[in-house]
Amino acid sequence: MLRQGGHAVDAAIAVQMVLAFIEAPETGIGGGGYLLLHDDKTGQTRVYDGRETAPAAAQPDRFQVLGIDMPLALAIPSGSSVGVPGLIAMLAKAHSEHGRLPWNELFVPAINLAERGLPMPQRLQRQIQQDLSLRLFADTRAYFRRQAESETPTLRNPELAETLRSIAQEGPQAFYQGPVAEGLLDRLEDARWGATDMTAQDLAGYQAINREAVCRPYRQWTVCGAPPSSSGGITVLQILGMLEHFDMGSLEPDSVEALHLIAESSRLAFADRNHHIGDPAYVNVPMGPLLDPDYLHERAGLIRTERALTEVHPGEPGTRTEIENIEFTPEADEQGTSHFSLVDADGNLLALTSSNEAPFGSRMLSQGFVLNNQLTDFSFSPEIAGIPHPNAVAGGKRPRSSMAPTMVFDSAGQPRLIIGSRGGSRIIGYVVKTLIGVLDWNLDVQDAIALPNALDRGLGLELEAGTGLEALAPALETLGHNVSVVPMTSGLHGIERTDGGWRGGADPRLDGVARGD
Template sequence: MRPRAGSTFPWLLASLLLLAAPAFAQDAAPAPASAAAPADSARRFAHPPGTAIASAHSLSTQAGLEIVRAGGNAFDAAIAVSAALSVVEPISSGIGGGGFFLLHEAKSGRDIFVDARETAPAAATPAAYLDAKGELNRDRATNGPWSAGIPGLPAALVHLAQKYGKLPLKTSLAPAIRIAREGFPVYARLEKGYAGRREVMERYRGTRAVFLADGTPPKEGEVLKQPDLAHTLELLAAKGFDGFYRGEVGAKLLKAVKEEGGQWRADELSGYKVVEREPLRLKYRGWDIVTAPPPSSGGVAMAEILQMLQGWDLAKLDPAHRTHLIVEAMRRAYRDRTIYLGDPDFVKVPLARLTSADYAAGLRATIHPEKATPSDLLSGQPAPLEDEETTHFSIIDGEGNRVSATQTVNLLYGSGMVAPGTGVLLNNEMDDFALRPGTPNAFGVMGFAANAPEPGKRMLSSMTPSFLESAEKVIAVGAPGGSRIITQVLLAVLAYDAGLAPQQVAAQPRIHHQWFPDAISAEAGALDAATVAKLQAMGHKVNAGESHWGNLQTVMWDRRDNTLSGGTDPRNPVGQADVLLSDR
């Protein structure tokens, strides 16, 4: 299902975006936000009435609810959802990749950012990715063992179970193990993605063993079984960290990388560590927002954009001028992303300055209210898309714990390489480094010294898992989409501020600008012809009517009437938002 075309900017189209949502209720459904009875504005419920989960696949959502029924909390459910997505969405994420987990622990009131981003092997120097002419070797950067960083997701699942969950890891991983062993029906996106990457995928014998097990590529409706992946997950469940990073699985990963010409060391694999970081915090029009710090660029960029936009009442502007101001704020934030951001354990990120209100005010003063500011690098090409790669899920439980998590293998099916005997599809996150300074990566974004690879360094990311909280509502939200993740989450914040319900937020048409290329990307229905004409008169290049992108997942607890609701992106027909009400 796709969002319907509209004639004005998306969050004013609530009446046009009440689409049939791919959301289902388990045991009982919350009342629609529009149908809720008026609540006493002074009344605030202390705890949600149950658990809400929104994820990119119905099987992963159900895996999370299964663990909640078994006595788990949001963090146990996050392990189950993450692992299940690793099984059913190899196109988007997996235990051969990494991710960010934003947590809120109700009993302590703490917000924690769990950084499970992949790290660079020592051999992955910038020179290793250049061809004989000194140009970026795009094949090595995006395909096979040289494109893969040391995976972080398995360590994150162990970390969540040991530090925040209630249940043993083997319990929380059980649904994913079952799905991997018994299989799941191949869906259209999986089939199409394989066709797009087939040439690369079929270079590697481990990949052929999984996806060509019956001699033919995956077809919609067929059942895809992954017994090797099930075994790897069982070892992770039984032995924790050592079950993946050492022992049988670790040895097979090292052997596979070496056989295909890559260079990983055993100490790099066994030495991987999850890092807990302090989340970024900002305020926007009555909302307290908690979001991702570096090595994510998302929180910094969103802080800059929202603080710039606070200088205007967007609701009072016509669509063209509203879009113009949002785009100009995006342009400036993405420029700073390119120049300043990287792994804070390796480079000094001017975080206080970039996220300060004074800095935003200075940037705001450079925005001409009637004219586009040309980017330093001009291009007529639309920004590359990432819609099948990366995934997100959001959870709120009955104790008030919440999780907003984004995980990825980077591009479509990551590196394309499965390590034989493990079922583990390796990421191709090395392309997220500035492998050749000033050369755009697969998503058209550039980087310089701050994001150059170094041994053990984490590559810059756009993943932006976030929480929003007002006097009345608590929200978890995030999305995949490469460099477009940030603007999807930004538009979700603006939509929630305008009063939209979660499913409307997930469905709204989208726009994007990332400084380079110097063009507004707009989904079909995001901008009408008159608005496009006005923007062009201001000096903007507008790529209107682009293919849809992203896969936003969000859940909301309304404290006024104590209801839970969720929204899952209708661009993805296998996603599901679900609510499980407690017995209390």
């Protein structure tokens, strides 16, 4: 698409549709996402918010039974978990404002691949083999397991090809109204449990939102990301805003000192995230105050280099550094999602993170595509410390996301870096690691992406299994960290601007690659 003179948005639509076929567990037209776009001509950086929404009839106790939070494993494969998909509407809105190539042509590669088929990617085979739950659900058993267990595993999806052909020929409304929408609702009516309350009006009324990116200085650069309904941009910027009070450049990437500072900044930022951030149409998110330099200086002042904080509380910008009567209560989440970054010939930059939420979403398929389980990203408890939770379920509301497509610009406003990742709420830590790697440790983007992962979401300091960081666990525990060594399959993809042009990097933990002319 780029060789044909297409805009970065044109290329992104073609890439995203192919991913809907070959990376169906993670992403697709049954889900949603965020598209971060920098227009080189105007210098504007905008975000297209294609996050799923709750049906209009949704109530705060959606995931509770007799006042008790429902187990996540039961909530995911239920009709109640599926939000109104936003991906197609988001891409259509971006295309209407920036696209150069005809909408229908952007679907041709994905349609051809889905009809013709191709050898099943090794990673997809592993995902299917390792997820025993797929045996329990008719849709995933019939599509994913059947193809993976054939003598020569082949991925083919003529049903998806037909759905994409309808959207290509008739436009985005073909997804939200008519036979495709009716088929989606019919599938939800047949959910094994958790009755759906999604209606034809919910689908037809979905709107993607064009928002200003949230930006903040970090040392001599400006970093921009996705604002709420995603927590990714604010949380990444808060972590950086605290770390800029420490000389990160003097520390080694794999040192106890560096990991300690990153972990403590992350714990404080995640406490604020949990207490303050939700859909801005429903919650007054104090974006400016949360990123205020004085407030972040005060929060950084809570960090002790010689000892991890015993307790972490959210703050109240402009009033108090800590709200000591409120404890940070982190929420576990799934580890799905997909990301890619693009630059076109005119210097337009694009970062797109999209997701079905859990790998394989709700375990339900409709017309060849996976239906998301994004509503489980809402807080199951409607209240926190006796006040309404900012991420409580509500009709028409967008659940809080951790997706963090990110761009960095130098002091002259020229692009320095585009980055993003898969990985649930760990996305924030993966992106922070890479930003520090490039901006503080002067690594190229590939080496920064390949750094071992270490992060703290308020669930303890997690170190990537099978890496040299495992040896640091005792020293970090001595500092007071609750350390766990776990597999962390990030999915970082980035592009950086160098004196000689552009340089790309892809996560060695997955099978993505950097390509360009």
